[in-house]
Amino acid sequence: xxxxxxxxxxxxxxxxxxxxxxxxxxxxxxxxxxxxxxxxxxxxxxxxxxxxxxxxxxxxxxxxxxxxxxxxxxxxxxxxxxxxxxxxxxxxxxx
Numbered sequence: 001x002x003x004x005x006x007x008x009x010x011x012x013x014x015x016x017x018x019x020x021x022x023x024x025x026x027x028x029x030x031x032x033x034x035x036x037x038x039x040x041x042x043x044x045x046x047x048x049x050x051x052x053x054x055x056x057x058x059x060x061x062x063x064x065x066x067x068x069x070x071x072x073x074x075x076x077x078x079x080x081x082x083x084x085x086x087x088x089x090x091x092x093x094x095x
Contacts, residue, residue: 043080065092
């Protein structure tokens with residue numbers, strides 16, 4: 001009889017731990033990854049150009065003026081900067 005009670009208590013404790021862990025770690029609220037390539041996270045778009053060469057020229061110009069910039073990998077090429085650099089990037093691109 002004692003063995004049955006030990007198994008029953010052990011099963012209840014393990015079940016309670018499973019439920020507790022499911023409650024604490026089971027709700028995965030991470031964002032779904034962007035599979036179509038249109039979400040750039042924190043970056044803001046400041047220009048769109050049709051060719052890779054033009055994108056590289058604009059990114060180099062922004063970097064030479066102290067603005068952290070990058071471009072998208074596919075056409076149309078999007079020039080993107082961090083939100084704090086948007087105003088400076090637009091000023092540099094107007095020149």
